[in-house]
Amino acid sequence: MIGRVSNRCRLKENCCQKGLGDGIIKTKRCHPERSEGTKYINSPSLQTRGRINTFNMKKLIFPIILILIMAACVTPYYPNVTRYENLLVVDGQLTNLTGPYKVKLSRSYKYDYNIGAPVTGANIKIIDNNGLEVQLKEVSNGDYRTVDTTFHGVPGKSYKIQIKVDNEVFESGFETLKAPVPIDNFYWEYKPLDGEGPKRIQLLLDTHDPTNNNRYYGWEYNETWKFRVPIEVTRKPEWKTCYNNDSSFIMTLGTTIERSNDIVDKQKIITLDESKNKLFMRYSILVKQYSFSENTFKYMKELTKLNQNQGTLFDPTPYSLMGNVKCLTNKEVPVVGYFIIAGATEKRMFIDRSDLPTEFNPTDGFDGCEINFASVDALVKYWGLDPVVDSIYKKGYVIYDSIRGPICANKPPPGVPCRPIPGIQLFLARPSCFNCTVTGYNKVPAFWREKQ
Numbered sequence: 324m325i326g327r328v329s330n331r332c333r334l335k336e337n338c339c340q341k342g343l344g345d346g347i348i349k350t351k352r353c354h355p356e357r358s359e360g361t362k363y364i365n366s367p368s369l370q371t372r373g374r375i376n377t378f379n380m381k382k383l384i385f386p387i388i389l390i391l392i393m394a395a396c397v398t399p400y401y402p403n404v405t406r407y408e409n410l411l412v413v414d415g416q417l418t419n420l421t422g423p424y425k426v427k428l429s430r431s432y433k434y435d436y437n438i439g440a441p442v443t444g445a446n447i448k449i450i451d452n453n454g455l456e457v458q459l460k461e462v463s464n465g466d467y468r469t470v471d472t473t474f475h476g477v478p479g480k481s482y483k484i485q486i487k488v489d490n491e492v493f494e495s496g497f498e499t500l501k502a503p504v505p506i507d508n509f510y511w512e513y514k515p516l517d518g519e520g521p522k523r524i525q526l527l528l529d530t531h532d533p534t535n536n537n538r539y540y541g542w543e544y545n546e547t548w549k550f551r552v553p554i555e556v557t558r559k560p561e562w563k564t565c566y567n568n569d570s571s572f573i574m575t576l577g578t579t580i581e582r583s584n585d586i587v588d589k590q591k592i593i594t595l596d597e598s599k600n601k602l603f604m605r606y607s608i609l610v611k612q613y614s615f616s617e618n619t620f621k622y623m624k625e626l627t628k629l630n631q632n633q634g635t636l637f638d639p640t641p642y643s644l645m646g647n648v649k650c651l652t653n654k655e656v657p658v659v660g661y662f663i664i665a666g667a668t669e670k671r672m673f674i675d676r677s678d679l680p681t682e683f684n685p686t687d688g689f690d691g692c693e694i695n696f697a698s699v700d701a702l703v704k705y706w707g708l709d710p711v712v713d714s715i716y717k718k719g720y721v722i723y724d725s726i727r728g729p730i731c732a733n734k735p736p737p738g739v740p741c742r743p744i745p746g747i748q749l750f751l752a753r754p755s756c757f758n759c760t761v762t763g764y765n766k767v768p769a770f771w772r773e774k775q
Contacts, residue, residue, distance in 0.1 A: 408432070411493060412439060413648045413660035415467075415484065417449060417476045418613070418667035419503055423468040424449070426459055426484070431659055441465025445488035449474075452481040452497055476664065478502040484648065484662040492651045495662045501614040503666035504532045504540075504585075509592075509610060510672070513680050522683055523596040526672070530612060532585040539578050539620035541613040541665070543571040544592055547768055548601040553689045554757035556723050565759030566768060569601075573630050574613075576623055600688030606674045607771065614666035622646060622661050675774045692756035695720055698730040701745040712749065720751040723758075 408431060415426030428442035447459040447467050457474050459467040476482060481497040508529040516522050528542065546569045556562055575592065579585045592610055595602055615623065625644055646661035676685075697712045706712050706722070730746030755761045 410657055410659050411442065411486075411488070411491075411648075411650075413484070413486070413493070413646065413658065413662055416663035416665065417482055417484075417500070418665055419476045419478055419500060420611075420667050420669065422474055423472050424459075424474075426467045426662070428465050428467070428486070428488070442488055445486055447487075448485045450483055450485055451477075476500045478666055482664050486648070491653065491656070493648050493658055494651055495647045495649070498616060498619075498647070498664045500664050501537065501616065501666040502534075503668045504530055504537050504612065504614050505668055506530050506610070506612055506670045509670045511674060513683060515682075520594075521596050521598075523594050524602065524674070524679065524683065525594050526592045526608065526610075528587070528590045528592055528610060528612070530587045530590070532614075535585040537585055537614045537666075538580050539615040539617060540576065540587060540590075541615055541620070541623060542575040542577070542590065542592055542610060543613075544608050544610045545570045546593075546601065546606070546608050547771070548606040549604045549771075550600055550688065550759065550763065551604065552755070552757055552759045553687070553692050554694065554723070554752050556757050558724075559758070561765050562758040562760060565763030565765045566771070567763040573627055574623060576620065576627060578620065595685075597683065597685045600686050602674060602676060602679060602683075602685045603687045604676055605774070607671060608674075609669055609671045609770075611667055611669040613663075615663075616665075618647070619661070619663055619665065626661075671770065673772060673774070677774070689756060692752065695751040697749045697751065699747050699749060700730070700732075701727065701747055706747075706749065712751075715751050719753050721754055722749050722751050723754075724750040726750075 410431040412429045412431055413426070414429075415424065417424055426447055428445055428447075429439040430442060432439040441464040443461065443464050445461070445467065449457045449459070449469070458470050460470050461467050478500050479502070481499045483495045483497045486493040506528060509526070510528075511524050511526050514520070514523045514525055530540070532538075547566055549564065549566055551564050552562065571593075575590075577587060577590060579587060593608070595606075622644070629644060645657060645659065648658045648660060648662060650656040650658055679685075695715050695718075697706075697709065697715060699706050699709045699712060703709060707716060712722075726748045728746065728748060729743035730748065731741030732744040733742055735741050759765060
């Protein structure tokens with residue numbers, strides 16, 4: 324049969340050869356246990372008519388199919404998400420702590436936008452289960468606060484929010500404010516360099532509910548710390564010492580639903596290492612503990628997952644997270660956000676640098692600060708025209724002080740006296756190195772206490 328070649332040899336040690344027309348068909352040396360091999364063909368007729376190197380052909384088919392499939396997948400997909408654009412977004416809360424309470428209204432926005440437009444001109448009320456209504460007033464675009472600053476939530480009562488805007492009425496359902504759970508202990512622990520990280524201070528919290536009724540917790544914090552700039556300006560003493568603030572970006576959540584007792588111990592609130600200047604002088608932190616309902620806890624947990632997305636292939640697929648506020652006038656209109664009703668307690672702690680272990684050395688935050696000097700002729704009106712001063716300006720330095728006195732009119736060689744002329748000695752540094760109000764504020768916070 325022309326074009327069909329048998330690979331099986333019956334000879335044990337010899338090469339199989341068989342003439343076929345003017346061509347020679349050869350196989351590899353035969354073997355008793357393995358008789359198939361690669362075929363070498365020099366016959367033109369067999370090259371076009373034979374079943375040649377079938378195995379190699381099969382190996383080529385799969386990559387070709389794969390390339391075709393991949394090429395077919397380059398068409399972009401644009402989902403129809405217009406239904407979720409320009410929706411009302413509600414962000415507010417009510418607790419038993421002293422007000423005023425804030426509610427923020429905005430509109431949802433496209434993914435490539437930076438921020439949603441604020442919703443102005445809304446009529447907002449907080450209503451309890453007895454019919455008491457508390458009005459909120461717009462203090463800035465989209466930001467509303469309770470008018471009665473003495474109003475606060477009462478544990479055991481139920482509350483809802485009502486929003487009227489753009490001829491639509493929005494409401495949350497009534498939800499009972501849970502009893503707050505006291506914070507038992509709020510403290511810090513020092514952790515030396517180990518496999519879990521660098522030298523650090525961990526702030527921890529203990530709490531428990533003796534009634535075993537809470538089970539769902541949330542924690543957030545506000546930080547304040549004192550700092551000093553390394554360069555002092557004599558005529559501006561108010562620039563020397565300032566304070567700065569920071570707050571938690573994502574709420575920490577925890578539940579004791581799988582424990583027999585409603586006890587939380589060593590709950591991590593924040594970790595501070597030596598790379599920040601927060602602990603360089605004196606530091607204060609106010610932690611707030613929330614007692615959530617199960618539905619609120621589930622919502623906050625899903626919100627935390629969405630906020631922690633890093634833009635990787637392994638992130639969960641983004642989606643619109645609907646909350647507890649509904650549109651009463653048009654049930655087809657979705658609403659984004661949540662009006663949180665929760666019991667809350669808070670506790671403040673101060674940490675002084677002198678309280679920390681001696682081996683823990685936080686940075687002062689001013690490692691790149693240095694002073695540059697320049698001398699200019701007293702007759703020069705615009706110092707920036709001096710090439711030396713101009714080159715320092717371009718590095719981000721500014722003049723913070725100056726002294727009048729004689730300067731050298733030239734640059735004589737060593738050992739040769741200079742020719743003095745009236746001049747001005749300039750002192751230049753980066754603004755954040757001599758003016759603490761660039762990155763902080765110099766008014767002492769009302770709660771601030773120095774170590775006695």
